[in-house]
Amino acid sequence: MNEMQSTGSALVVYSTISAKEALIDLVPRFEQQSQSKINITYTPAPTLIKQIRAGTRGDVFIGPEEYAGPLFEEGILLTGSRVPFARSATGLAVRAGTLPPDISTPAKLKSALLAARGVSFSEGASGMMFVKVLSEFGIADAIRAKFVAPQPGEMIGSVVARGAADIGIQQISALLPVAGITIVGRLPDELQEPIIYGTHLFAQSAQQDLAQPFVNFLRSATAIAVLTKSGFEPA
Structure with a gap:
């Protein structure tokens, strides 16, 4: 089943659940700043990867490199699109x-x-x-x-x-x-093996240009302050 849920009106983001506390603060800030809309879903990493492999698609995947790597190899994520933004101990x-x-x-x-x-x-x-x-x-x-x-x-x-x-x-x-x-x-x-979080674009996304401002925002000073408060460090 190919759940291509990118609609052209909102950026569709799938995130592993460990990043949720920071993102529930950051996403509304970005929406207000950019006048863009983000539909974001948080799911435990093993479950999310199974869903993506079963056909779930969007514009951006947020998660650790341990999970993104195989998705790049399988052609699900766009080669070269990984942008690290946080690390977690x-x-x-x-x-x-x-x-x-x-x-x-x-x-x-x-x-x-x-x-x-x-x-x-x-x-x-x-x-x-x-x-x-x-x-x-x-x-x-x-x-x-x-x-x-x-x-x-x-x-x-x-x-x-x-x-x-x-x-x-x-x-x-x-x-x-x-x-x-x-x-x-x-x-x-x-x-410790620091867990590095990054943004990754889905290869099938038709909104890759629209995703870039969100990717950049997650590396901004505003985002770093929220991430630090949420237990992350800048990547």
């Missing part, structure tokens, strides 16, 4: 009111993970990075045995907030909006 959260573990070093993070009764992490870019960390620690099987999967559409922070997991691992930008948790901090720097 991965952090650890616990339920509000509980004693936060020391995660200042890789060894202390490993101990905290082994001591937890339940650990939750996403299938998105931060989860892919975290699985590598578990393998490096040699505790992948031990953590998988106490993995707590989020419910469909549920944020990792919400799993922790309702007490289903002691520890949640996700991008800090996705943890910040969740009530009922304490963000302990970033994972140690030597374990």
Whole structure:
């Protein structure tokens, strides 16, 4: 099914959900500034990629390079159209009111993970990075045995907030909006693989010229201030 939803009257944007908190602030600002209209949909990354591969199309895809790369190879995104605009670090959260573990070093993070009764992490870019960390620690099987999967559409922070997991691992930008948790901090720097967000044009879009002002806006001083407040860093 080819859901070509670009209408010519509005820019159709599909974004992974981790960028939502910044974009729900930025999109109205851009619309007011440019007198343009944007129809934006936020979806968890694995689900969104499946939808795009099944035929969903628009004008702009926003997400990490880990997901955009294969879509370029498949000819879905326009070659050379990637423009990075933000980076996000991965952090650890616990339920509000509980004693936060020391995660200042890789060894202390490993101990905290082994001591937890339940650990939750996403299938998105931060989860892919975290699985590598578990393998490096040699505790992948031990953590998988106490993995707590989020419910469909549920944020990792919400799993922790309702007490289903002691520890949640996700991008800090996705943890910040969740009530009922304490963000302990970033994972140690030597374990970080920054997740780089970019804008990408769909190859079939008839509005590529109209998309460019939005792409530029996401790299503006206004956007950088909002992104920083939302847990991102400029790319």
